[in-house]
Amino acid sequence: QVQLVESGGGLVQPGGSLRLSCAASGFTFSRYAMSWYRQAPGKERELVATVATAGGNTNYADSVKGRFTISRDNAKNTVYLQMNSLKPEDTAVYYCQARWFLTYWGQGTQVTVSS
DSSP: OOEEEEEOOEEEOTTOOEEEEEEEESSOGGGSEEEEEEEOTTSOOEEEEEEOTTSOOEEEOTTTTTTEEEEEETTTTEEEEEEOSOOGGGOEEEEEEEESSSEEEOOOEEEEEOO
16 A cells, blocks of 8 residues: 655744655655645645655755755655745645656645744
8 A cells, every 4th residue: 555644744933944754655665756745725736846766866946945955765765855944935735746657645744834
């Protein structure tokens, strides 16, 4: 059974940091590119960051470059998103995605940036 379980979301003040984790099971994690997406209320889901299978290549949305860092640990079947200098506009549900021949999604974790 394929599972992607996100954790680490919550309420944080502007300028603060959070670290999201996504634990994967039920498929060969190391063969899948891993991404974080987010969806704010009333908006479409958008790609935040992607990391390639071996972890060397990463890509980021312009809105998060220099603030967010995606990484993966293939030994732990886990992908991370370190989020620094958070802004109110980063408020969204954050989703983990695994993509190769098939695509899998997690259930999402809420991130709220507010004072």
